[in-house]
Amino acid sequence: MMSITAVGGYGEVGRNCTLLRVDDVGIILDMGIHLDHYIEYTNDEDLTFLDPAELTKVGAIPDIRQVDKKKVKAIIPTHAHLDHIGAIPFLERQFDAPIICTPYTGAVIGAICKNEKIKLRNKVRILNGNAHLKLTEDIRVEFVHMTHSIPQTVAVAIHTKYGTVVYANDFKLDNYPVIGKKPNYERLRQLGREGVLALMIDSLYAAEERKCPSETVAKDMLNDVLLGIQNTGKAIIVTTFSSHIARLKSIIELGRQLNRKVVLLGRSLAKYVFAAQDINLVNFSAQSHIIPYSKQVKRILREIEKKGKEKYLIVCTGHQGEPKAVLAKIADGIYPFKLGYEDSVIFSCAVIPSPINIKNRRVLEEKLKAKGIRIFKDIHVSGHAAREDHHELINMLRPKHLIPAHCTPEMGKAMASLGREMGYEHKNIHLIVNHDTISLKA
């Protein structure tokens, strides 16, 4: 008997969590947070420990009440984004199962727990991309290296006596990544030849008829703005996702080409960057100054004002307009740094389209515009596959069953229509929502 239960992230975007059951063994794939619901409830972005029952009620974490906890033998997050790992600190203690993940994902989980003084009940067991481990006598877990907007993302292949299930949530197919290698196409094709029973697939952009551009394109876009505009004597601030280590690497390199000293300001940036340094993935400390805390941030901003803002490239938190982040505090005059006419603020991100972000960004941009600041928006490429990437992955794996994940019902329908275009029968495409269980038959 093999079945899949949609625990979180099906019929919604956020709090990804899937339960795979193989006879008497349960495997949890991802244990994420729904950040919008979490922030609405707590009014805070930090993962401070709160009552899991309350967080479940408000839809901030997956509802695991129907999961038979004793049977779960592994918790496997695919990468270190909060919508895939953020519920681990709240929920893992209800299980007696190792958290199996790549080194970077493990380092970020460790950093979150250290920050919030949370002690995990379960051990974090590191498995590298393209490695595998034997979970039980007849279940093998394999990590296939993929690309995304955070390092060391994997697709998980679970090999069982009933067949192989692949969980690819999230991914993009980046053939020219800025950090790390391109996806392990060879192994994906081989899995397809060996036979894949089911594929759970990140379907966020299944409706978008394009290929997601490589991260190298984002670097070129940044190059075009940073090195192409007239900014002599002016301040330049860049803001991006704190966990986007590849993007930060590009920004730091370009800052050095501009002969500006690069400073990274903000707690969240420092957390993800130090996690990357801890596992020797990057050494940003050698090329930039990383400053987490408010007091130190104020001190360096005063120093920058004194020595000349044209000598620095400021990289800071606050790309979604978060009111407590460094950029908003600069705009509000809470931090001692004056932005003025023709200084530049570069948003190397998209606005994540939730009402909170849209409002926060509008408020921030209005404040910046009032000071005569030049704003550069959307200097960014996505980390998520679009329809033609989905097409590629499905062709490589040729799964029997197709299960759209990481999607609203609309996005799921777009994936289903792609499946039909590719010859799938209606009965083998499973549009499931949270709490649904489907059994998988070879």
Ligand SMILES: [Zn+2]
């Ligand atoms: Zn992700």
